[in-house]
Amino acid sequence: MLAAVLHGMNQEISLEERPSLIPAPDHTVVSVQFAAMNHRDLWIQKGQYAGLKYPIILGSDGMGTVEGKQVIILPGMDWGDHEAYQSRTYRILGLPDDGTFAEEVLVPTENLFPKPDHLSDEEAAALPLAGLTAYRATFVKAQVQPGESVLITGIGGGVATLAMQMALAAGANVYVTSGSSEKIEQAMRMGAQGGVNYQDESWPQALKKMSGGIHKIVDGAAGRSLGLAIECLLPGGIAVNYGGTTGPIEIIPQRLFWNQVTLKGTTMGSKSDFAAMLAFVGKHKIHPVIAGVFPLDKINEAFAFLKSTAQFGKVVLAIPSL
């Protein structure tokens, strides 16, 4: 089987022929049709991720076939017994276990779910990790309710875009931030009420004015900008953070305690979060936005595209059929 293999830090991915995978007890070999990329793959390539090992076949997201039936893969394994947090042995497909950037992937059979009917194959591959993270952030943690004003930062990212779609489906008023006016416009075409460009230093004032105050935040950027977003929260507001692109979170404490604000960290999600996400996405016919589809042999171009942050939505890899 053909596989995209990373041999070391900061190296290009190379396509290699590997032996076909053998099923293990309680595990199933999936013939991958489409995979999708996550920033996690970039962090691992850059060597900035815990538990690095090489060689590794990256890829957390994928859909494919098992005995002719189409499936999508829950990428998280061993979440453990507590819904509130994952166990110490929790891991994501694509490190340390070989992932979906290959013609075949071996996964626990319990991680297979039927492909949602309303999605194309590409959309189904794009959904799992971003959808899971977005669902847990938006509903389990931020507890977004109809009519609330919800700020989604860094729109265009895979998690951010799905979080926006989910919050809109739940009846929330969504506001977005981005460094790109085009992305803000695209978000507004998708239903967002408004947005602010964080390259304009007065964005917090503009956001407060257009929204009348924010009830909930879903953020993957961290940094001082999360602290500024928190200053736009109404009393009792909740901010949820799922990523740290821009470094340490900095918050003026008086804004936090006087407004009785809560900041919740979240990552990935449990198996029951995944099932709830699939039910929600199916009920509301949410389609992940596909920024581009690259054939597997163009995987290094796909990495470069994801790195450029020019994309809006998910970057998908088409795995050649045998």
Place this chain on the structure above:
Amino acid sequence: MLAAVLHGMNQEISLEERPSLIPAPDHTVVSVQFAAMNHRDLWIQKGQYAGLKYPIILGSDGMGTVEGKQVIILPGMDWGDHEAYQSRTYRILGLPDDGTFAEEVLVPTENLFPKPDHLSDEEAAALPLAGLTAYRATFVKAQVQPGESVLITGIGGGVATLAMQMALAAGANVYVTSGSSEKIEQAMRMGAQGGVNYQDESWPQALKKMSGGIHKIVDGAAGRSLGLAIECLLPGGIAVNYGGTTGPIEIIPQRLFWNQVTLKGTTMGSKSDFAAMLAFVGKHKIHPVIAGVFPLDKINEAFAFLKSTAQFGKVVLAIPSL
């Protein structure tokens, strides 16, 4: 009536004779016996508080008599309809309304509660604002449970000391931080399992080692030290912040999101928090620690003592009886 009056920013307090107070509808004049100081009084004296006005009689905490019956005063007014956060008109006795550093204070009648039986007059005066803040932080927000490891930062402060006593009464294992080894020793004599001196840079490692990880944090310091304390939290842990002495909170986001950690801001508390606090303190016979009692005419010395942060517990003012 004799009153301690602040006439402007950074001025000393002056004792003055004022006209006796006149009851207003739904309000009662309390003959104050003891008052207690809070850092809030210092911030107002320094001019670092919202809504400053002069002249003002400071003082949020007090106990005294109404028609011969002893009462303590809930210092918060107009909390509003939401338990989760106070209304925009919420205010604390001692700014903008004249406070307890006087022979008489006018308060809403619904803010009067019978003096707890198990407390001395001085202890009763020391309880209200610190007890309310500590109770909401420890139970409503941090949801401290028996057997949990709870970190209380800045031990010796009024809120911190009551939070420690409450967490101990609830069956938690309490760890403390301080810049003073004497305060850590005093906390351990009161029942804390251990403590670390934050002047030693390796305090987070030492704390992790002695505790095996922390479930809950009650913090009034903010700053980078709160971020370091958050790194000592077990997965799913909760940090609560009620003050900002050391400036902006700085958190490494990966520690927040990967550990599914929550940070909750809290300030003061509702009337039902106050009633629950009184019931808890009564049931567990908790006595606020008194660091010192000053007569009203030594109020400037009392301010200097509080400013020195040498004290462990509350600073109380004895109001001369007529």
